[in-house]
Amino acid sequence: MKISGEAQRRILDAKTRYPSRSSAILPALHILEEDQGYVTEEGMAEIAGLLDMPMSDVGGVASFYSMFMQRPSGTYRLDVCRTLSCALLGSEHLVDYLSEKLGIKVGETTPDGLFTLRTVECLGDCGKAPVMMAGDTYYEDLTPEKLDAILDDLRRKAEA
Amino acid sequence: MRILFKHLDVPDIDDMDVYIREGGYKALEKALKEMSPDGVIQAVTKSGLRGRGGAGFPTGKKWAFIPKDPSLKKYLCCNADESEPGTFKDRELIVRNPHQLIEGMAICCYAIGSERAFIYIRGEYIEPARKMEQAIAKASNRGFLGERILGTDFNLQIQVYRGAGAYICGEESALLNSLEGIRGEPRLRPPFPAIKGLYESPTVINNVETLANVPHIVLNGGEWFASIGTEKSTGTKVVSMSGHVNNPGNYEVDMGTPVREIIFEHAGGILGGKRLKAYVPGGSSVPMLTEKHLDVGLDFESMLAAGSMLGSAGFMVMNEDTCIVRATLNMARFYAHESCGKCTPCREGTSWMVEMLESIEEGTGKMGYIDRLVDIANNINGRSFCALGDASAMPVLSSIEHFRDEYETHVSERGCPFAGDRGFALRGG
Ligand SMILES: Cc1cc2nc3c(=O)[nH]c(=O)nc-3n(C[C@H](O)[C@H](O)[C@H](O)COP(=O)(O)O)c2cc1C
Numbered sequence: 001m002k003i004s005g006e007a008q009r010r011i012l013d014a015k016t017r018y019p020s021r022s023s024a025i026l027p028a029l030h031i032l033e034e035d036q037g038y039v040t041e042e043g044m045a046e047i048a049g050l051l052d053m054p055m056s057d058v059g060g061v062a063s064f065y066s067m068f069m070q071r072p073s074g075t076y077r078l079d080v081c082r083t084l085s086c087a088l089l090g091s092e093h094l095v096d097y098l099s100e101k102l103g104i105k106v107g108e109t110t111p112d113g114l115f116t117l118r119t120v121e122c123l124g125d126c127g128k129a130p131v132m133m134a135g136d137t138y139y140e141d142l143t144p145e146k147l148d149a150i151l152d153d154l155r156r157k158a159e160a
Numbered sequence: 161m162r163i164l165f166k167h168l169d170v171p172d173i174d175d176m177d178v179y180i181r182e183g184g185y186k187a188l189e190k191a192l193k194e195m196s197p198d199g200v201i202q203a204v205t206k207s208g209l210r211g212r213g214g215a216g217f218p219t220g221k222k223w224a225f226i227p228k229d230p231s232l233k234k235y236l237c238c239n240a241d242e243s244e245p246g247t248f249k250d251r252e253l254i255v256r257n258p259h260q261l262i263e264g265m266a267i268c269c270y271a272i273g274s275e276r277a278f279i280y281i282r283g284e285y286i287e288p289a290r291k292m293e294q295a296i297a298k299a300s301n302r303g304f305l306g307e308r309i310l311g312t313d314f315n316l317q318i319q320v321y322r323g324a325g326a327y328i329c330g331e332e333s334a335l336l337n338s339l340e341g342i343r344g345e346p347r348l349r350p351p352f353p354a355i356k357g358l359y360e361s362p363t364v365i366n367n368v369e370t371l372a373n374v375p376h377i378v379l380n381g382g383e384w385f386a387s388i389g390t391e392k393s394t395g396t397k398v399v400s401m402s403g404h405v406n407n408p409g410n411y412e413v414d415m416g417t418p419v420r421e422i423i424f425e426h427a428g429g430i431l432g433g434k435r436l437k438a439y440v441p442g443g444s445s446v447p448m449l450t451e452k453h454l455d456v457g458l459d460f461e462s463m464l465a466a467g468s469m470l471g472s473a474g475f476m477v478m479n480e481d482t483c484i485v486r487a488t489l490n491m492a493r494f495y496a497h498e499s500c501g502k503c504t505p506c507r508e509g510t511s512w513m514v515e516m517l518e519s520i521e522e523g524t525g526k527m528g529y530i531d532r533l534v535d536i537a538n539n540i541n542g543r544s545f546c547a548l549g550d551a552s553a554m555p556v557l558s559s560i561e562h563f564r565d566e567y568e569t570h571v572s573e574r575g576c577p578f579a580g581d582r583g584f585a586l587r588g589g
């Protein structure tokens with residue numbers, strides 16, 4: 001799928017915003033992921049074209065960072081923090097709970113394409129542990145009951 | 161004393177008009193109209209302010225390293241990568257009071273002669289990044305940023321730059337590479353960023369909390385700031401409290417405040433009325449301490465004397481039910497995952513430590529593994545290309561130092577001696 005005209009415009013804008021063109025690669029990858037849901041080969045080639053940079057430079061940056069998905073994921077990525085402060089307050093239990101409830105292992109996507117379950121490192125919100133990030137949102141002080149409500153809510157959002 | 165959080169009870173202090181009403185941007189005006197750039201650097205030097213990003217380097221000295229040559233472009237990078245496990249203070253400083261940071265950055269840029277600054281913020285902080293961008297736009301409209309600031313000939317543009325999930329990009333030279341659009345691996349030093357930093361130009365890199373202190377220093381004077389805290393660790397420190405405490409959150413305390421007071425008064429004591437077993441005081445990259453170290457003061461010197469470091473002041477607190485091997489394994493996994501792979505001791509060593517800790521926790525470890533872990537950690541520490549390697553050794557070395565018997569019990573009993581959750585239980589469950 002080609003990236004949208006809007007995304008192209010934003011990438012071209014990013015190109016002018018920094019002292020060097022290469023600085024626009026990372027912002028462009030964020031734009032690409034927002035547009036396509038993950039960083040596609042095709043999209044990276046377009047970025048390379050728009051920024052006049054070799055494709056290898058774009059690919060090299062993309063593969064360095066854990067936030068960029070290299071393949072399609074569910075509509076919602078459930079990124080559960082597994083680092084110490086969250087772990088001390090039960091994040092491993094929550095991962096097991098989600099895994100069982102959704103019928104998928106960590107790294108997998110539900111058959112309906114709604115949820116991808118992942119574990120991530122400290123999200124910088126340890127005071128509200130255990131914490132999970134889904135989309136732009138941080139979900140805090142999690143319990144299994146709260147997770148039930150969050151999943152229902154996200155399902156409803158996806159239908160709307 | 162509250163300096164950075166002095167507005168904590170003011171509703172909507174994140175709104176620029178409220179910030180101004182509370183005296184905001186007065187420090188910038190004072191710096192630009194009444195002080196020379198060198199005068200600002202002198203005030204910051206006199207204040208004794210030291211970097212809050214972990215290493216504690218004197219801020220005034222860092223700024224003074226920047227060459228005065230007006231033909232050179234200079235940059236300021238505010239480090240808002242905040243990925244140190246257990247640390248969440250910069251997030252609150254940004255979200256609660258974004259203009260305090262903007263004002264601090266503007267004063268720094270005036271002092272070092274920079275017209276361009278970046279805030280490098282971790283990719284997951286989407287809301288804080290948006291908030292920062294909105295605040296920058298407002299400040300620009302009001303003439304606190306942009307061209308001819310407050311009618312002077314000082315110009316400044318501040319831009320937010322988002323990372324994308326790599327702990328190593330908080331390391332200052334990796335941060336510069338990331339901002340330049342190449343893989344975020346650390347650089348060889350020298351040259352130091354003050355001489356050749358961003359785009360080969362002189363660059364200051366400072367933590368969010370460091371910069372947020374600057375307006376208060378300019379307004380109240382270096383002597384005032386130096387009178388708070390201890391002689392060598394001046395001012396306050398925002399501590400992030402998490403783990404097994406009743407009231408997790410950020411607390412601003414004077415440097416030198418005893419840990420006992422921070423854990424038992426500010427953070428409300430240990431969850432479930434249990435006993436304290438261990439705490440890391442500065443994010444997982446510093447050695448853990450124990451119940452024996454409750455009277456240590458929270459400052460650079462006291463923490464060092466106690467065998468740890470102040471680091472980011474991100475406290476992760478563990479109660480008596482916590483299996484130390486399991487907790488150490490958790491931290492070791494973090495470093496193995498975040499090692500950038502550039503140098504061998506760190507890339508290989510962090511994975512070995514994880515494997516050995518796993519087998520000890522699972523009951524297949526041998527007695528010799530404990531000393532082997534110490535050996536591996538000592539071989540990473542000081543032999544790695546950057547401080548991430550050293551950091552990875554700290555949880556392992558300190559946990560074996562303080563809890564060797566627990567490691568031994570794991571081996572002799574062929575498994576974890578802790579029942580059930582091993583201290584990793586659900587909150588309230
Ligand atoms: C692996 C690693 C990660 C780091 N992460 C951060 C970070 O997230 N934020 C930060 O301010 N400093 C971090 N630092 C420290 C920076 O390299 C640098 O010392 C600091 O930003 C300087 O600012 P300061 O003098 O104001 O403390 C990190 C260092 C290392 C080795």
Ligand code: SF4
Pocket residue numbers: 328346498499500501502503504506507544545546547548549550
């Ligand atoms: S010590 Fe680790 S993080 Fe630092 S350069 Fe070496 S491999 Fe990379």
Ligand code: FES
Pocket residue numbers: 081082083084085086087121122123124125126129131245246247
């Ligand atoms: S440990 Fe989970 S947010 Fe920090």
